Amino acid sequence: MDAQAAKEGRAEAEAEQAAERTRRADSDVGRIGWLRGQVVRLSKRLPLRRRLSRGLAHGLMSAFAAVAAYVPTQVFGLREGFWAAITAVAVAQTEFGATRSTARDQFTGAAIGGIVGLSAFLGLGPSLWAYAAAVVLATLSCWLVNVASACRLAGITATIILLVPHVGPVERMAASRVVEVGWGVCVAITTVWIVTRVNRCLSPEKPA
Numbered sequence: 001m002d003a004q005a006a007k008e009g010r011a012e013a014e015a016e017q018a019a020e021r022t023r024r025a026d027s028d029v030g031r032i033g034w035l036r037g038q039v040v041r042l043s044k045r046l047p048l049r050r051r052l053s054r055g056l057a058h059g060l061m062s063a064f065a066a067v068a069a070y071v072p073t074q075v076f077g078l079r080e081g082f083w084a085a086i087t088a089v090a091v092a093q094t095e096f097g098a099t100r101s102t103a104r105d106q107f108t109g110a111a112i113g114g115i116v117g118l119s120a121f122l123g124l125g126p127s128l129w130a131y132a133a134a135v136v137l138a139t140l141s142c143w144l145v146n147v148a149s150a151c152r153l154a155g156i157t158a159t160i161i162l163l164v165p166h167v168g169p170v171e172r173m174a175a176s177r178v179v180e181v182g183w184g185v186c187v188a189i190t191t192v193w194i195v196t197r198v199n200r201c202l203s204p205e206k207p208a
Contacts, residue, residue, distance in 0.1 A: 054094060061195055062092045069187040078176060079167075087184025092192055099192040101149075103185040109150035110181035113138045113157025118174040121162055134158040157181075 065088040073081025087106055093099040116138040124130035138154035157177055166173045 058092075058094050061094075061191060062089050065089070065092045065184075065188045065191040068191065069184045073180065073183070078180060080176065081180060083177060083180040084184035084187070087181045088188040088191075091185055091188035096192050096196045099189055103189050105147065105150040106153055107182055107185050108145070108147045109142065109153025110157050110178050112141045112145075112150065113154035114161065114174040114178045116141060116154070117158035117161035118170060120158070121170050126162060131159070131162040134162055153181075 066085040069088040070081050070085040073084050078084075087110075091099055091103045091106055093102060113134075117134050120130045120134035120137070124133065135155045135158055138158045139151045142148055142151045142154050160177060161170060161174055
């Protein structure tokens with residue numbers, strides 16, 4: 001009886017700990033959402049001149065990253081190199097930290113979506129049910145690896161593989177998509193890093 005009671009006590013304690021972790025996770029998600037809302041509200045309160053300068057700088061940086069990502073894909077004969085340009089535009093942010101986070105999401109989503117979409121295509125064929133299963137599994141996989149923010153791109157990549165008509169083997173299409181996204185991510189990170197370093201060198205140092 002004592003052993004059974006101790007076992008039940010441990011089970012209850014583990015259940016309470018799991019519930020506490022869930023409550024903390026929900027609280028963190030709520031705080032993150034609140035902080036994002038605050039950032040958006042603060043950005044809207046910037047003076048017009050500041051918004052103009054920051055928007056222009058962001059646009060020029062995004063355009064440069066997109067062109068730099070797109071041109072090599074044409075040199076190497078990739079038919080859908082525009083995905084590299086799309087990725088570069090999506091990843092390039094005004095802050096390097098935000099760019100790294102977005103880059104991680106973009107590449108992780110593309111890799112997971114590519115693997116799941118290809119597996120569904122080869123295992124179940126190009127059917128609507130296979131597509132639905134691929135989206136569910138791609139989203140679930142992102143949550144399991146603790147990168148839930150990559151779910152959208154994972155689902156989009158699976159959609160491209162299973163629904164968009166393509167020429168040639170589906171394996172090549174999936175590999176090309178991951179390579180194009182990875183290249184776009186690398187170009188965007190490099191561009192933002194260079195711009196950040198240049199801005200630091202040009203900005204006057206604050207007095208100690």
